[in-house]
Amino acid sequence: MSSTTSTVTDRPGGAVHATGVQIRFGDFVAVDGIDLDVKPGEFVCLLGPSGCGKSTLITAIAGFEKASSGTLEVDGRPIDRPRDSTGMVFQSSEALFDWLTIRRNIEYGPRMRGVPGAERREISDRFLALVGLSHAADKLPAQLSGGMRQRAQIARVLANEPRVVLMDEPFGALDAQTRHVMQTELDRIWRETGCTIVFVTHDIDEAIVLADRVLVMTAGPAARIKSSYVVDLPRPRDESDPAATALHRRLRADIGEEVHKALRSQGLAVEEEK
Amino acid sequence: MTVLGIPRTKATRGALGRSGARLRGLGRRTGMFLLTIAVGLVLWQLLAGHFGSALIASPRETWEAGIALAEDGTLWESVRASSQRILLGWGLGLVVGAPVGLLMGRIRIVRELSEPYIEFFRFIPPIAFVTLAVIWFGLGDTSKIVLIFYTAVFIVTINTMAGAVATDENKLRAAASLGANRFQILHSVVLPSAIPYIVTGARLAMGNSFLTIVSAEIVAADHGLGALIWTSRNYGRIDWTFVGIITLGILGFSFDRALRLAVRPLARFKVNI
Numbered sequence: 001m002s003s004t005t006s007t008v009t010d011r012p013g014g015a016v017h018a019t020g021v022q023i024r025f026g027d028f029v030a031v032d033g034i035d036l037d038v039k040p041g042e043f044v045c046l047l048g049p050s051g052c053g054k055s056t057l058i059t060a061i062a063g064f065e066k067a068s069s070g071t072l073e074v075d076g077r078p079i080d081r082p083r084d085s086t087g088m089v090f091q092s093s094e095a096l097f098d099w100l101t102i103r104r105n106i107e108y109g110p111r112m113r114g115v116p117g118a119e120r121r122e123i124s125d126r127f128l129a130l131v132g133l134s135h136a137a138d139k140l141p142a143q144l145s146g147g148m149r150q151r152a153q154i155a156r157v158l159a160n161e162p163r164v165v166l167m168d169e170p171f172g173a174l175d176a177q178t179r180h181v182m183q184t185e186l187d188r189i190w191r192e193t194g195c196t197i198v199f200v201t202h203d204i205d206e207a208i209v210l211a212d213r214v215l216v217m218t219a220g221p222a223a224r225i226k227s228s229y230v231v232d233l234p235r236p237r238d239e240s241d242p243a244a245t246a247l248h249r250r251l252r253a254d255i256g257e258e259v260h261k262a263l264r265s266q267g268l269a270v271e272e273e274k
Numbered sequence: 275m276t277v278l279g280i281p282r283t284k285a286t287r288g289a290l291g292r293s294g295a296r297l298r299g300l301g302r303r304t305g306m307f308l309l310t311i312a313v314g315l316v317l318w319q320l321l322a323g324h325f326g327s328a329l330i331a332s333p334r335e336t337w338e339a340g341i342a343l344a345e346d347g348t349l350w351e352s353v354r355a356s357s358q359r360i361l362l363g364w365g366l367g368l369v370v371g372a373p374v375g376l377l378m379g380r381i382r383i384v385r386e387l388s389e390p391y392i393e394f395f396r397f398i399p400p401i402a403f404v405t406l407a408v409i410w411f412g413l414g415d416t417s418k419i420v421l422i423f424y425t426a427v428f429i430v431t432i433n434t435m436a437g438a439v440a441t442d443e444n445k446l447r448a449a450a451s452l453g454a455n456r457f458q459i460l461h462s463v464v465l466p467s468a469i470p471y472i473v474t475g476a477r478l479a480m481g482n483s484f485l486t487i488v489s490a491e492i493v494a495a496d497h498g499l500g501a502l503i504w505t506s507r508n509y510g511r512i513d514w515t516f517v518g519i520i521t522l523g524i525l526g527f528s529f530d531r532a533l534r535l536a537v538r539p540l541a542r543f544k545v546n547i
Contacts, residue, residue, distance in 0.1 A: 062447070062451055063450075063451070064447055064450075064451075081450075082447065082450035082451045083451070083453070084451065084452060084453030086451060087451055087452065088447065088448065088451045090444050090447070090448065092444050094442050094444045094445065095442075095444035095445060095447070095448040096445075096448075097445060097448075097462075097463065097466070098542070098543075098544060099466045099469075099542045099543045099544075108449070108452055108454075108462075109452035109453050112449075112452060112453050112454045112455075112458050112462070113453055140542055156448075156452070157452075160452050160453065162451075
């Protein structure tokens, strides 16, 4: 795993720790009894059927939602509000500031912290190069393709040197070809930076290609973490690798149960998938 | 082959073609503009001929009255006085309305405390306050500027608030998780997001200012286009009234064009112009 060749950031990733976390909206319990341990520098994927609460869990780690019970900590410190220690890459590229150039977007975090101009420039140069956007530094987000905008989001988060990078289906809106390229790029970026990543997806292959560990969530409401799979395959990975396809089958069966459970609870009878 | 030393690559051909098309588009727009004006003048002339100059001053009579008023300085003085009041009142409305709207849009307690007053006053037309304005602020410029401010400030506030409320949730969350505090989020995310709304509010407020200036100047003003229109009534000079009305229209049109030109550099904020 962290075969760190050249570290772009000096600080290694942080740890995420959750015990008995429950998140509710009024009477609706979204997730319940979540125990989670993400080690420094680890790449963890949260995998589950749509609407299972994986995004809710990650927004709570980011500090946008509060846990109604249980403890949720980053580096042993309770999460009480959004902080620059947890950076978030959103599925929607609307999260970029449309009126700022890509460079200024990347410099946003350092600017808010009062980092002086010359140093900011150095930071943005470094992270533009890391995500391969040096040529687009002075463009506005609207002038870039979907894949490039997500690269910009990743650079903006990393430039802020967060302890943990949270990604909420960041490639979900991209076409299959671009998604594949972005997965390869993210794998490289993660190995170069040594950051901790918690990545939400419903795409089994994506989880296999990227994660050290895949956590499967049950169908909501009151979703919890059902099972954990260690992905011990050499990187960069190929999803057509026999070991990867075997893991794919196991994960699909595991998630399939949850999908059927969710459909049954909605009163939809379905044939069991073999 | 080269023209003026520019190699005719595909790219330069494309660029020259584009600017040529833009030039043609401009020519067409100017042509249409002149055409509608000509048609309007003809219709005006026909109506004036039909009803007679006691009811409608013809384009020619209006033109001559305009020249006379310009020569004795009345017209320029009126334009200057009215423009100054509009710009000051409108500018104040913008400077006050935009920040208040931002705060109302993002801070619930501010919105809850001020919304009843905004909703109350925005239905009371400025003409209802003309008498009070004169009593409180005197016969001078101040009372007119206050009335223009009154007519401008609510529309800017309400538009800005709508923009602030509509700020994309992803952007707000992104800013917070990048370490921005509430004040930083307000000026680095909410304000830029609301700029298209603020510009729309400013343009609507400019229109309202023109609607208000005449009523503000009708009572107790010796200068200004409203005063000119009112005075011409006392002298039975319908041609002066026409001069006042046409000048107001031209002035409003020019102000709006100037405003649109001024906000052109804001295009990256998705301002629609």
